[in-house]
Amino acid sequence: MRRGRILDRLLRWTGLVLTALAVLFVMAPVVLTVVLSFANDPGFSFPPESWGVQRWRDLAGQEKWWTALWLSARLGLASSLVALVVSVLALLAVHRSRLRFGQFLEQASLITLIIPISAYAVAMYAVFARYGLLGTFHGLVLAHATLSVPLVMLVGGAALRSVPVELELVAITLGAGRVRAWTGITLRLALPALAGGFVMAFQHSFEEAVLINFIGGPGLVTLPKAIFDSVQFGSDPVITAIAAAIVLASSALVAVPLALARGAKR
Amino acid sequence: MTQTEHPAVELSGLTKRFGGVTAVSDLDLTVRPGELISILGASGSGKTTLLRLVAGFETPTTGSIRLHGREVASLSPAEREIGMVFQNYALFPHLSVRRNIEYGLRMRGWDRQRRAERVTELLARMRLEKLGDRLPRQLSGGQQQRVAIARALAYSPRLVLMDEPLGALDKALKENLLAEIRRVHREFGTTILYVTHDREEAMSLSDRVAIMRDTRLVCCTPVRELYLDPPNGYVASFFSQANVIPLGGEPAALVGHGPSGAEVALGGRKHTFPSPTRAGSPGAGDPGLALAIRPGQVRAAAADGDLPLAGTVSDLVFLGDTVHLRVTVPGLATPVSALTPADSARGMAVGDEVTLGLPPEHLRLLPEHP
Numbered sequence: 189m190r191r192g193r194i195l196d197r198l199l200r201w202t203g204l205v206l207t208a209l210a211v212l213f214v215m216a217p218v219v220l221t222v223v224l225s226f227a228n229d230p231g232f233s234f235p236p237e238s239w240g241v242q243r244w245r246d247l248a249g250q251e252k253w254w255t256a257l258w259l260s261a262r263l264g265l266a267s268s269l270v271a272l273v274v275s276v277l278a279l280l281a282v283h284r285s286r287l288r289f290g291q292f293l294e295q296a297s298l299i300t301l302i303i304p305i306s307a308y309a310v311a312m313y314a315v316f317a318r319y320g321l322l323g324t325f326h327g328l329v330l331a332h333a334t335l336s337v338p339l340v341m342l343v344g345g346a347a348l349r350s351v352p353v354e355l356e357l358v359a360i361t362l363g364a365g366r367v368r369a370w371t372g373i374t375l376r377l378a379l380p381a382l383a384g385g386f387v388m389a390f391q392h393s394f395e396e397a398v399l400i401n402f403i404g405g406p407g408l409v410t411l412p413k414a415i416f417d418s419v420q421f422g423s424d425p426v427i428t429a430i431a432a433a434i435v436l437a438s439s440a441l442v443a444v445p446l447a448l449a450r451g452a453k454r
Numbered sequence: 455m456t457q458t459e460h461p462a463v464e465l466s467g468l469t470k471r472f473g474g475v476t477a478v479s480d481l482d483l484t485v486r487p488g489e490l491i492s493i494l495g496a497s498g499s500g501k502t503t504l505l506r507l508v509a510g511f512e513t514p515t516t517g518s519i520r521l522h523g524r525e526v527a528s529l530s531p532a533e534r535e536i537g538m539v540f541q542n543y544a545l546f547p548h549l550s551v552r553r554n555i556e557y558g559l560r561m562r563g564w565d566r567q568r569r570a571e572r573v574t575e576l577l578a579r580m581r582l583e584k585l586g587d588r589l590p591r592q593l594s595g596g597q598q599q600r601v602a603i604a605r606a607l608a609y610s611p612r613l614v615l616m617d618e619p620l621g622a623l624d625k626a627l628k629e630n631l632l633a634e635i636r637r638v639h640r641e642f643g644t645t646i647l648y649v650t651h652d653r654e655e656a657m658s659l660s661d662r663v664a665i666m667r668d669t670r671l672v673c674c675t676p677v678r679e680l681y682l683d684p685p686n687g688y689v690a691s692f693f694s695q696a697n698v699i700p701l702g703g704e705p706a707a708l709v710g711h712g713p714s715g716a717e718v719a720l721g722g723r724k725h726t727f728p729s730p731t732r733a734g735s736p737g738a739g740d741p742g743l744a745l746a747i748r749p750g751q752v753r754a755a756a757a758d759g760d761l762p763l764a765g766t767v768s769d770l771v772f773l774g775d776t777v778h779l780r781v782t783v784p785g786l787a788t789p790v791s792a793l794t795p796a797d798s799a800r801g802m803a804v805g806d807e808v809t810l811g812l813p814p815e816h817l818r819l820l821p822e823h824p
Contacts, residue, residue, distance in 0.1 A: 352542055354542060355546060357538065357540075358538055358540065360531045361531045361532060362561050362562075364557075364561045368561070373546060377547065377548060
């Protein structure tokens with residue numbers, strides 16, 4: 189009895205320590221980037237020898253970062269929107285119609301998750317070259333949407349499976365049209381998941397740094413590409429400020445909906 | 455002829471096939487306005503498909519569905535003016551009780567004032583007054599199903615379809631809701647088609663019971679008649695839980711057939727029963743006939759005039775005033791059930807040799823299969 193209690197306590201403490209270590213391990217680089225962005229040294233050094241907001245000031249003053257950020261934001265929004273629309277239509281077709289091979293279709297839509305991105309980029313380069321989509325904004329949107337569809341499909345599919353089809357049938361007998369039943373009931377109930385999928389898609393597009401090298405072009409420099417370029421041609425410490433900004437922004441992007449969802453549940 | 459004189463539901467030659475699998479075959483059924491009919495059948499008998507066909511969730515392969523005299527093949531579920539109640543309640547989880555009940559009225563364009571009045575009325579009639587602002591997940595199963603029924607009745611559809619609505623509830627709640635459905639049916643006068651696999655639900659609810667077996671409608675008969683005079687061996691054992699003894703030679707056989715009826719030998723005695731009315735009168739030795747008797751009418755010990763049936767007690771359950779005996783009889787695949795007064799089975803034990811008594815006046819000669 190007593191021994192059991194000691195073991196119990198031991199396990200609880202080990203668990204706590206391991207959890208703390210795991211959190212530390214995950215969070216350390218994030219915290220470090222933010223700390224480094226407030227260093228004032230000419231190069232990268234750790235620990236920093238002087239402190240200041242020079243890097244943030246530089247960032248604010250260099251227009252190329254803002255252009256890149258603006259492009260990445262537009263690209264992220266546009267491609268996630270396309271991915272969302274395509275996924276919702278596909279999910280409805282797979283789960284709410286008597287489509288043959290529906291399940292196969294749903295699984296096939298996940299293929300881009302599995303194929304290594306560099307291989308995929310080569311294939312896309314060939315196709316895009318053929319249809320004149322290289323170095324165009326809509327080409328990039330298309331490419332990013334293709335990569336994002338599986339994310340939205342995965343999250344949205346799980347949500348749609350958990351909405352009983354009877355809800356829709358009842359709505360229809362009560363006088364709602366099919367579309368009304370879908371939007372008012374089924375998709376309404378899957379909305380949190382779909383929103384989550386949208387955020388994931390946006391983030392996926394926002395940090396995409398491989399594809400852009402193949403199908404981007406002059407004037408189409410996304411933020412990750414700009415960072416890569418800057419590292420490649422010298423080491424501009426301003427990128428620590430950029431990295432810190434991205435870290436903070438994406439944390440907010442995840443944390444705010446989570447907090448909202450928790451608030452809504454209460 | 456005015457609309458009300460049409461049958462509420464008129465199915466003729468209704469057949470539904472999914473690919474190569476038949477779910478409903480050649481089904482005819484007529485339901486009068488205001489009737490409550492149970493569709494009773496084992497799972498896979500086609501009863502749910504039948505309901506879905508009437509609701510318009512499926513289209514018939516052949517045959518016609520008329521609701522209140524109107525052919526509905528080309529009508530959407532919404533246009534058929536039906537209410538639907540499902541086993542899993544299917545309440546909209548993100549809407550309050552009030553908004554759930556209101557949903558159909560809103561879709562049908564009722565104005566705010568009228569909606570509010572109707573919902574308040576329904577809440578009162580379903581005894582849900584205090585729950586209007588709750589969300590479905592804050593209600594018990596029984597309350598949720600009452601909301602679902604209120605929602606189905608809200609716009610006064612002339613036909614309500616219920617698909618095993620009490621399947622997920624425990625026995626006490628079930629009784630409660632059965633009484634509620636009977637009351638709703640009386641007060642609202644709605645025609646109800648009630649699908650279930652529970653014979654007691656069917657018995658306590660309905661005017662008539664339609665029994666489905668293997669995609670076919672076996673019968674649709676007033677419930678008492680069905681119970682007391684089952685049309686065939688299948689219904690006798692499925693619905694009345696009767697013992698069905700086929701006239702296969704052992705222990706019972708058909709020995710003669712005359713104008714007065716069919717002569718049956720059982721346990722060394724003979725008795726003449728009126729022949730069952732059936733197209734193509736059975737000839738002597740017809741293997742398709744069976745005797746049926748309900749457990750409550752079997753005597754634990756044969757008396758004078760009874761047809762005797764000897765066997766071994768294989769199970770004995772004491773129920774208080776009565777005892778449920780199961781007796782294995784050579785030649786019969788299933789043991790014979792007897793529900794007898796406890797006094798008459800005093801001292802009896804599993805393994806005893808007994809001779810049950812089958813009073814001829816309670817035995818029915820029936821076709822074994824539908």
